[in-house]
Amino acid sequence: MAIILFDDNARNTLLPLTFTRPVADMRIGILTIAEKWGKHLGLGFSYFTTAHLQQKFALHINDDNLFINGAVCPDDGLLEAINKLQEGEALKRDKKLIAVKLNSANAKSFDIDALLKSAIGYQSDFISIQFPEDIFKNNDAELCKDFALLTKGRTSVSISNTNVIIGDNFFAEDGAEAECATFNTMMGPVYLGKNSSVWEGSNIRGSFALGEHSQVKMGAKIYSATTIGPYCRVGGEINNAVIWGYSSKGHEGYLGNSVMGEWCNIGADSNNSNLKNNYADVRLWDYPSRNYRETGLQFCGLIMADHAKCGINTMFNTGTVVGVGANVFGAGFPPNFFPDFSWGGAQSMQEHKFNKFLETTERVISRRDHRKFDEVEKRILETVFELTAAYRK
Template identity: 60%
Template sequence: MTVIFFDDQSRESLLPLTYTRPVADLRIGIMKISEKWLRHFKTDKHYYQTQTYLQEKFATGSGSLNIFINGSVCPNTQLFEAVVALKDGEALMHEDICIAVKTSQPQLNIRALENFKQVHFDEQFIKITYPEDIFKFNADALREDFDALTRGRTSAKLSNTNTILGTDIFVEEGVSAECCTFNTHNGPIYLGKNSQVWEGTNIRGGLALCENSQIKMGAKIYGATTIGPNSRIGGEVNNAVIWGNSSKGHEGYLGNSVVGEWCNFGADSNNSNLKNNYAEVKLWDYSKQRFRRTGLQFCGLIMADHAKCGINTMFNTGTVVGVAANVFGAGFPRNYIADFAWGGAQGFEVYTLNKMFDTVVKVFERRGRLFDEMERNILTNIFNLTEEYRRF
């Protein structure tokens, strides 16, 4: 049986985060959604049914019998058992949400579900529909992943220079931490392979610090926060999900936020996560072409891949920053900053592809990565797709 992750309509409402990846490649908790499912299936072999321009990076394919999984749905034990129990030609549904389909067909037409026998699943599960859902549901996803990754295993030991409150902590091999405080009373703490927590850091779980990432001296981290692989974080962070290969290495506040890959924050940059009048926060929604009510009082920054900000950048409550935007200068920039925008509160111009590529090459080199033709093609496609938003 071949596992294939498909994008449903959430792909549009999750923009700009899904311009650069299929929905199943989103990270929430400790793992990406695809990794959660594959752990249940006990396989690494999988494919994606996603946007054409992404298929070179996220391979397409099929087998003689395929299980199509909705990439916006996070698994749990009950849900996985219901998926496995499907017969050929059946679709697992929750109200109007298609969770999974088992079929010998090589492609799934999500608009033709009447061709499948529908099986209903009425239990609870996490579904990611909007960007804010990622930090909103991160505590539950982090707990689920922590239990899955640590079950039946023994944690490595931390140095006795650290203070640990509670027992809900798991340390992978190669972790380095000295003279820090780890409080697990409000959520688990997971320290990934070869991660580092520098002296004087105070952590209040839940926290996932993924492999090869670092928390710098004196940082203050509150749950439920995820720091993806190969990242470096400092300052004050609260309920934020940072996907990986990104840096917020200095003082400044980041809260109730989602940050993509290859992002960088200048020193003393801050975001607001609460309006002065305590009103409900709105976010720019690409699918609706307007600001959408979130139902949240606390909602900070949504920053897509390759975005950057200069020192002392101030982000208003509920700001969306598009792919490869470069923000700098005094004052508060607007609440929606278009993809490939260059500037700040004083105005924007287009961040041209060649200029942007020059930066990405240097960023990739620092991480020992090659910025190849495939990555160039993806960003070129996104640049063309988002042209309508750059009417500066």
């Protein structure tokens, strides 16, 4: 049996985050959605996604296949219902296909609409990621579930006695280091990944996860429901934010109620607002409608897609969306929607020259010995550049 994580319409409503990845490759909690299913079911996984991503995120069809909606996060009820499915049977909730078991012949003609017609109804609630803000909204719940999954039956490595750990919900993987830091686990677990480090004077309140090889710099203040993915460096003040990986927010400044993709950089003393002065609900730019969408949230900060950057002292207004490859800088508040591959700020904005963007990206990725900026990556970004041209106009 092989797991195949498929994209449905959520990949459109999750833009710009899904221009560069399948839905199931999004990180929420400690793991990506695909990694969660793989660990729960003890199986390998592949992706059924849009054409420009399929070479990087390969599809592998076996004799027996379990297709799972990439936007759906596993829980005990879903796992039980999916394990009961027989070949050809599908599971749905309202108009959302959750999962289906298919042989190799039927897998090659996978059709969501056709499968929904005969699918078995599932009545219980579950976490499904439909919009970018759903990631930070549900991060606390998913972080707690992932912590239990990853640490069950295991013992944390010891860390220095210069630290203060409040409560018992703390786990450090091999190679994790911390000195003179405070970890409060009374509100949720704290997880330190392999070879991660927390520097002196940091104050961290769970739920919190730090990915492998990531660093929390001196004096950082990090609040609950925050995930820092692998190979990141962070500092300053962070609250209920999810940083996927290979990104830096290394200096003072505030990041809250936000999602930040991979290969991003936030300049020193940059801040985002997460609450409007009139306390009204926040709207976010919506790619399918090319308009602003009501989130129903009073607290909503910054959504920043892969390869985006901002200069020092950047001020992001409440509910700002920054697209793939954008470069934001200058005085004043930039617009609440900063299109993909745009360059500038509040005073002016122009198209980021794609060849210059590639030069910068190659330099950034080359700093990681285990990651390569190959032709597949370049083609993905070139396709995204073409797909987003209309938004820059």
